[in-house]
Amino acid sequence: MFDSTKSKPRAKHFSFEVTHTDQSTRARCGLLRVGNHTIETPVFMPVSAQGAVRTLKPGEVGGCGYEILLANAYHLMLRPGIDIIESLGGIHSFMAWEGSILTDSGGYQVMSLAPGVEVTPQGVSFLSPLGGERVFMTPESCVEAQSRLGSDIAMALDECLPYPSDPRRVEESVSLTIEWARRCLEEAKRRSQTIFGIVQGGFLSDARKRCVNEICGMGFDGYGIGGLSVGEPREVTLEIANETARELPEELPRYLMGVGDPLTIIQASSLGIDMFDSAFPTRIARNGTALVGFERFNMRNARFARDPGPLDPKCDCYACRHFSRAFIRNQVVAGEILGLHLLSIHNLFQLSKLFEKIRGYTREGKFSGFLKEVEALRC
Amino acid sequence: MFDSTKSKPRAKHFSFEVTHTDQSTRARCGLLRVGNHTIETPVFMPVSAQGAVRTLKPGEVGGCGYEILLANAYHLMLRPGIDIIESLGGIHSFMAWEGSILTDSGGYQVMSLAPGVEVTPQGVSFLSPLGGERVFMTPESCVEAQSRLGSDIAMALDECLPYPSDPRRVEESVSLTIEWARRCLEEAKRRSQTIFGIVQGGFLSDARKRCVNEICGMGFDGYGIGGLSVGEPREVTLEIANETARELPEELPRYLMGVGDPLTIIQASSLGIDMFDSAFPTRIARNGTALVGFERFNMRNARFARDPGPLDPKCDCYACRHFSRAFIRNQVVAGEILGLHLLSIHNLFQLSKLFEKIRGYTREGKFSGFLKEVEALRC
Numbered sequence: 171m172f173d174s175t176k177s178k179p180r181a182k183h184f185s186f187e188v189t190h191t192d193q194s195t196r197a198r199c200g201l202l203r204v205g206n207h208t209i210e211t212p213v214f215m216p217v218s219a220q221g222a223v224r225t226l227k228p229g230e231v232g233g234c235g236y237e238i239l240l241a242n243a244y245h246l247m248l249r250p251g252i253d254i255i256e257s258l259g260g261i262h263s264f265m266a267w268e269g270s271i272l273t274d275s276g277g278y279q280v281m282s283l284a285p286g287v288e289v290t291p292q293g294v295s296f297l298s299p300l301g302g303e304r305v306f307m308t309p310e311s312c313v314e315a316q317s318r319l320g321s322d323i324a325m326a327l328d329e330c331l332p333y334p335s336d337p338r339r340v341e342e343s344v345s346l347t348i349e350w351a352r353r354c355l356e357e358a359k360r361r362s363q364t365i366f367g368i369v370q371g372g373f374l375s376d377a378r379k380r381c382v383n384e385i386c387g388m389g390f391d392g393y394g395i396g397g398l399s400v401g402e403p404r405e406v407t408l409e410i411a412n413e414t415a416r417e418l419p420e421e422l423p424r425y426l427m428g429v430g431d432p433l434t435i436i437q438a439s440s441l442g443i444d445m446f447d448s449a450f451p452t453r454i455a456r457n458g459t460a461l462v463g464f465e466r467f468n469m470r471n472a473r474f475a476r477d478p479g480p481l482d483p484k485c486d487c488y489a490c491r492h493f494s495r496a497f498i499r500n501q502v503v504a505g506e507i508l509g510l511h512l513l514s515i516h517n518l519f520q521l522s523k524l525f526e527k528i529r530g531y532t533r534e535g536k537f538s539g540f541l542k543e544v545e546a547l548r549c
Numbered sequence: 550m551f552d553s554t555k556s557k558p559r560a561k562h563f564s565f566e567v568t569h570t571d572q573s574t575r576a577r578c579g580l581l582r583v584g585n586h587t588i589e590t591p592v593f594m595p596v597s598a599q600g601a602v603r604t605l606k607p608g609e610v611g612g613c614g615y616e617i618l619l620a621n622a623y624h625l626m627l628r629p630g631i632d633i634i635e636s637l638g639g640i641h642s643f644m645a646w647e648g649s650i651l652t653d654s655g656g657y658q659v660m661s662l663a664p665g666v667e668v669t670p671q672g673v674s675f676l677s678p679l680g681g682e683r684v685f686m687t688p689e690s691c692v693e694a695q696s697r698l699g700s701d702i703a704m705a706l707d708e709c710l711p712y713p714s715d716p717r718r719v720e721e722s723v724s725l726t727i728e729w730a731r732r733c734l735e736e737a738k739r740r741s742q743t744i745f746g747i748v749q750g751g752f753l754s755d756a757r758k759r760c761v762n763e764i765c766g767m768g769f770d771g772y773g774i775g776g777l778s779v780g781e782p783r784e785v786t787l788e789i790a791n792e793t794a795r796e797l798p799e800e801l802p803r804y805l806m807g808v809g810d811p812l813t814i815i816q817a818s819s820l821g822i823d824m825f826d827s828a829f830p831t832r833i834a835r836n837g838t839a840l841v842g843f844e845r846f847n848m849r850n851a852r853f854a855r856d857p858g859p860l861d862p863k864c865d866c867y868a869c870r871h872f873s874r875a876f877i878r879n880q881v882v883a884g885e886i887l888g889l890h891l892l893s894i895h896n897l898f899q900l901s902k903l904f905e906k907i908r909g910y911t912r913e914g915k916f917s918g919f920l921k922e923v924e925a926l927r928c
Binding site: 220221222224225226227228249250254257258259264265266475476478488492493494496497499500501503504506507508510511 | 599600601603604605606607628629633636637638643644645854855857867871872873875876878879880882883885886887889890
């Protein structure tokens with residue numbers, strides 16, 4: 171009989187190695203070793219909010235080429251709760267996912283999704299959007315929760331500000347994020363938990379620089395660039411990512427949080443970013459949008475009504491191997507779940523292939539040519 | 550490149566053979582040969598309204614043990630339209646379904662779903678619930694539509710009345726259904742289209758008998774028992790199914806339309822019913838309900854919140870092999886599509902296993918023992 175509590179203990183090993191560096195940009199390839207898995211970077215992590223990448227079975231996520239995904243500690247803490255997932259053998263067993271899992275600390279979600287947020291030096295409290303009760307989270311309890319979930323890579327608790335924010339507020343917030351980072355790292359060490367720090371600092375170069383300097387001195391296993399992709403123009407995202415990435419240690423993984431747009435991914439890769447996550451490919455799928463190269467097709471459009479071809483003639487995903495645009499359009503227009511599922515698979519597959527390309531071109535020393543070609547396409 | 554219009558032409562062969570008959574009930578096993586497929590009966594056909602069994606990929610439907618499904622001519626006629634499906638190579642290619650397809654004529658859907666219905670001897674007209682335009686359907690156009698879809702088994706156009714109905718109205722309706730059946734059969738012959746007649750007659754034994762006598766004299770390939778499962782008590786369904794099935798030819802398949810409840814299926818099998826269809830197992834799945842033997846579990850129930858076991862310890866479906874009740878509950882409570890998908894797979898798998906049991910017990914001469922056991926369970 172199936173017993174979800176009998177999961178194997180997970181190896182705690184973590185390391186990162188840069189294997190190739192592009193000559194004319196700062197793009198690089200690397201190997202992220204997480205437990206028994208070796209993951210090639212740059213890598214994209216699909217987002218699992220409630221214990222599943224929306225509409226997909228775990229085998230389908232793997233089938234799209236993914237070996238690591240992001241799970242959301244905030245959502246899982248509220249429902250079903252850390253106790254339940256721990257008692258069921260941890261997050262991997264709960265989700266039936268054999269790959270690696272990075273957990274987001276919940277800092278971003280608390281600030282963007284929860285009502286009644288109160289931030290003090292001690293921690294952050296908010297009202298649960300589900301039950302209405304006040305939830306209190308400290309840097310320590312946040313790392314504890316991720317560790318008890320069985321996260322392969324935890325993220326430090328940070329304060330994430332909206333765009334734009336008052337400069338004085340940004341400076342205060344950076345100080346808080348630095349102090350929380352220190353406490354998170356201590357808790358992670360006590361638990362032998364792999365953990366990444368998060369660089370904040372809004373859209374102020376000096377604040378970012380101060381945050382990098384302080385946090386990089388602490389000795390995290392890797393670094394997230396947080397507080398971007400919160401509504402600012404794309405150029406601003408790239409500018410701050412550029413300034414921040416330059417200051418981060420060469421030998422550790424750099425993770426640009428919340429970016430899932432193909433062009434931004436390629437441009438950020440040229441800045442030496444190694445890891446990405448975003449709900450973008452699956453969210454637009456559920457709105458009926460297909461990623462086709464650098465175009466986006468609204469599958470509700472009547473021009474697809476009789477189209478016998480696949481979403482993308484060059485794509486080898488399950489949806490493109492089995493279904494016409496006409497079929498998918500009909501599913502989307504009829505509000506059928508299969509349509510959203512097929513688009514989710516297709517979009518994740520497209521993004522996984524894009525990362526294969528980025529790694530391939532970087533290894534072959536052709537990344538800058540690829541970057542120019544793509545930028546020309548979009549002008 | 551994938552091209553949905555390049556589908557193989559489908560063989561038109563159809564035959565039915567009774568292979569085993571139970572000694573103490575009228576339960577029987579048979580082989581339905583449809584094109585190149587041989588399907589064991591009694592058989593259940595999952596329902597595909599808009600070109601997909603809701604939430605499932607075609608391979609998943611096959612993986613649950615199904616070789617034939619029901620497609621809904623009414624829904625497909627309205628959206629995307631017969632022309633489009635025909636131009637894409639027919640319904641099998643459109644849906645990427647390699648098994649057999651029985652198409653429902655739409656009589657039931659017109660009467661139950663469409664506004665502004667007007668029935669005349671010539672045919673039925675109604676207002677499209679999608680575009681609001683008046684749609685006119687004759688027995689001939691109804692068979693033409695199913696034939697152009699590429700249906701393996703078409704159903705005659707019938708008039709389906711609500712429960713209860715005025716006896717005089719039932720008599721008139723039976724006369725109309727008989728006349729329409731004659732015209733449907735003629736059209737089907739012109740098109741070499743396999744077609745089943747449908748016996749109506751509401752809940753009046755005499756009207757049912759008249760309908761059977763007339764329609765069975767025409768020489769259809771099989772017979773549907775229609776107009777049941779429209780809100781009447783279960784005992785009444787079985788009584789009318791019993792009276793009607795007795796009058797139907799022994800050598801042809803008997804199809805009880807719209808019945809998907811496990812107990813009713815077993816009892817109707819004892820009356821010599823060979824085919825069933827219903828959206829029941831997938832509809833209750835989308836409401837968060839799991840079929841477990843003859844029980845139904847509401848997966849929202851808090852008692853499943855920490856339950857590490859599978860939905861059904863005896864079940865070998867994908868959901869039961871990979872996920873705990875706690876995980877599925879969390880998915881359902883969080884409104885996640887994966888939960889509804891896993892329950893749909895589980896419920897279809899359970900029903901497919903039930904039909905394996907029915908066939909197995911019938912072949913082994915043990916059907917009546919099984920029937921008694923099940924009826925005792927439910928008392």
